[in-house]
Every structure is written in structure tokens, then in C-alpha cells.
Amino acid sequence: xxxxxxxxxxxxxxxxxxxxxxxxxxxxxxxxxxxxxxxxxxxxxxxxxxxxxxxxxxxxxxxxxxxxxxxxxxxxxxxxxxxxxxxxxxxxxxxxxxxxxxxxxxxxxxxxxxxxxxxxxxxxxxxxxxxxxxxxxxxxxxxxxxxxxxxxxxxxxxxxxxxxxxxxxxxxxxxxxxxxxxxxxxxxxxxxxxxxxxxxxxxxxxxxxxxxxxxxxxxxxxxxxxxxxxxxxxxxxxxxxxxxxxxxxxxxxxxxxxxxxxxxxxxxxxxxxxxxxxxxxxxxxxxxxxxxxxxxxxxxxxxxxxxxxxxxxxxxx
Numbered sequence: 001x002x003x004x005x006x007x008x009x010x011x012x013x014x015x016x017x018x019x020x021x022x023x024x025x026x027x028x029x030x031x032x033x034x035x036x037x038x039x040x041x042x043x044x045x046x047x048x049x050x051x052x053x054x055x056x057x058x059x060x061x062x063x064x065x066x067x068x069x070x071x072x073x074x075x076x077x078x079x080x081x082x083x084x085x086x087x088x089x090x091x092x093x094x095x096x097x098x099x100x101x102x103x104x105x106x107x108x109x110x111x112x113x114x115x116x117x118x119x120x121x122x123x124x125x126x127x128x129x130x131x132x133x134x135x136x137x138x139x140x141x142x143x144x145x146x147x148x149x150x151x152x153x154x155x156x157x158x159x160x161x162x163x164x165x166x167x168x169x170x171x172x173x174x175x176x177x178x179x180x181x182x183x184x185x186x187x188x189x190x191x192x193x194x195x196x197x198x199x200x201x202x203x204x205x206x207x208x209x210x211x212x213x214x215x216x217x218x219x220x221x222x223x224x225x226x227x228x229x230x231x232x233x234x235x236x237x238x239x240x241x242x243x244x245x246x247x248x249x250x251x252x253x254x255x256x257x258x259x260x261x262x263x264x265x266x267x268x269x270x271x272x273x274x275x276x277x278x279x280x281x282x283x284x285x286x287x288x289x290x291x292x293x294x295x296x297x298x299x300x301x302x303x304x305x306x307x308x309x310x311x312x313x314x315x316x317x
Contacts, residue, residue, distance in 0.1 A: 001279065003033075003310075004033040004084075004086060006034070006291065007026075009072055010062060011065065013296075019076075023080060033116070033289070036073050038090050041130055043126035043127060043130055045126065049123070050123065051213065054212055069087065069090060070090070070107065074110065081112075082114070084116055085111060085114050086186070087119070088248065089118035089120040089188035092146045093122055093128065094128075097146040100146070108183045109175060116184045117150075118206050120188040120189055120194075121140050141164070147185065148161070148201070150185075154176055155182055187204070187205055190215075198233075200236050203244055205226075209249065215260065217266050218260035218266060219285075221262060222247075251268060252309070253270070253276075254268075276317060
């Protein structure tokens with residue numbers, strides 16, 4: 001099992017010195033990857049429902065100075081040597097398909113093949129409108145077509161696409177990404193469309209367990225979700241055994257035991273021993289990657305929590 005941590009993209013911890021210290025020290029500690037989130041701008045008035053809170057409110061702490069995801073990832077690639085860089089997640093419709101494919105290919109090249117392209121269709125209608133991208137209601141179809149465009153551009157010597165949202169032919173797209181056939185694609189999201197998208201084209205599924213509409217907050221629920229994905233992958237004519245499973249967790253071993261709405265203990269609630277047992281159970285389910293955020297107001301406090309996680313949890317899994 002591989003473990004990751006969140007690299008700040010917003011607020012005072014995302015200034016260059018603090019960000020570099022957290023990421024470089026995390027690499028030295030032995031973490032396998034870091035995650036980088038994606039919002040280009042944050043509208044002042046948000047009426048869209050945030051998927052990962054009970055109230056649907058976007059966290060107040062996210063309304064801060066913010067970096068563009070792909071530029072930050074490219075900068076982090078230059079500051080590290082072996083840490084994988086996981087987009088968590090890139091909102092695919094936010095950027096034109098050919099431009100995004102080129103930026104991602106270059107990041108993979110300059111990082112020496114350390115990019116994982118976590119993707120999502122997006123949830124914030126107001127951000128779509130501000131960016132002037134295809135209509136929010138079409139985001140699922142746009143995402144599917146852009147992913148097909150990425151793969152076409154990354155793998156074909158004479159790429160061609162005549163889609164509804166993107167068209168190209170008679171172009172040279174080079175150099176190609178370092179990773180073959182292309183950087184791994186992980187699909188974020190817990191809904192039926194996200195599972196079908198994963199089964200059709202992705203290398204991995206990357207859900208968050210706390211979506212109230214599609215909860216995966218207990219071991220039985222996650223087991224059922226993985227089973228459904230395996231069935232869909234098989235129906236898509238692909239090998240489910242090759243599908244990677246990654247999980248983003250929000251908190252770990254808080255000491256408070258909570259019940260999920262299915263009556264089971266909520267994963268990662270309770271003691272640290274419970275959290276370690278959950279990680280072992282996830283490993284047995286085929287979950288190969290787990291990452292979480294380590295809250296704190298200073299790089300020192302975050303690094304202290306990261307080191308404790310390495311010694312108190314990872315060493316025992």
C-alpha cells in the first residue's frame with residue numbers, strides 16, 4: 001500500500017517557501033505521492049452544492065489565495081526527484097482538451113514520468129461560468145470526450161478527433177509523455193457516471209468516502225462499490241484485476257467512534273488501532289493507495305503530524 005499527503009494549493013501554507021518545505025520533507029520521510037487540488041478561481045457567491053459536506057457548503061478555509069493546479073505541479077516536479085504528483089483532481093472541462101493534454105505531457109516529461117492524472121467532471125457551476133468553458137450541464141459528456149482526446153493525442157502518431165467539443169487532425173503532437181501508454185488516469189467521484197467512466201477508460205478509481213449522496217464511509221459500502229466497479233470493468237471488456245483503487249480520507253483515528261448511516265462503524269473513526277485495522281482491511285480489498293490531509297497552521301505542525309503518521313500508522317500496516 002502506498003501513502004500520500006496533500007500539498008497546499010491555497011492560503012499561507014501555499015507560499016513557495018512553506019509549500020516547498022512540506023513537499024520536500026514529505027518526500028524525505030518516504031511518502032509515495034502528494035496530491036494537488038484544482039480550482040482556477042473561487043466565485044464570491046456559490047450556490048452550487050459542495051459534494052463532500054453534509055450541509056453542501058464550500059469550506060470557508062478554501063476561499064483563500066490560490067495557485068493554478070498545473071503550474072504548481074510543474075513547479076513541484078522541479079523541487080522533487082521521486083515523489084509522484086497526483087492531480088486530486090483536475091476538473092477536465094476547465095481547460096481546452098489539446099492544451100491540457102500538452103501541459104500534462106510536458107509535466108510528465110519534466111518530472112521523469114511521475115504524474116498521475118486524477119480527474120473529475122466538476123461541481124461548481126459558477127466557476128464554469130466564470131471560466132467561459134462548455135456549459136456546466138454538459139460537463140459529463142465534455143469530460144468523456146476530452147479524456148478520449150487526451151489518450152488519442154498521447155498515444156497516436158497522427159491523432160485525429162472529430163467530436164462535439166473538440167476537433168483536430170493533421171497535427172503533430174510531440175513529445176509524448178514518458179509513461180507508456182500514457183500517465184495513469186484516476187477517476188475521482190462516487191456516482192454511477194464516475195464508476196462507468198472509470199470502467200471505460202481509466203487506470204484507477206479515486207473516490208472520497210464522505211460524499212453524503214454516495215457514501216463509502218464503511219467497509220461494507222466500500223467493498224460493494226469496488227465490487228460494482230469490477231463488474232462494470234469486466235462488462236467494458238477490460239481486466240478488473242489491473243484497476244487501481246485509491247482512497248482519499250478526511251480524518252484518521254480521532255478517538256471518537258462514529259457510526260455510518262448503514263449502522264457500521266465509520267471507517268477511520270475511533271482509536272488509532274481502529275484506523276490501522278481499517279487500513280489493513282482496505283489493503284485486503286485491493287486498495288493500493290491512501291492519502292489524507294494533515295491539518296496545521298505552520299509547516300512545522302503539518303510535518304510533525306506527517307512524521308507521526310509514518311511512525312505510528314504506516315509502520316504498523
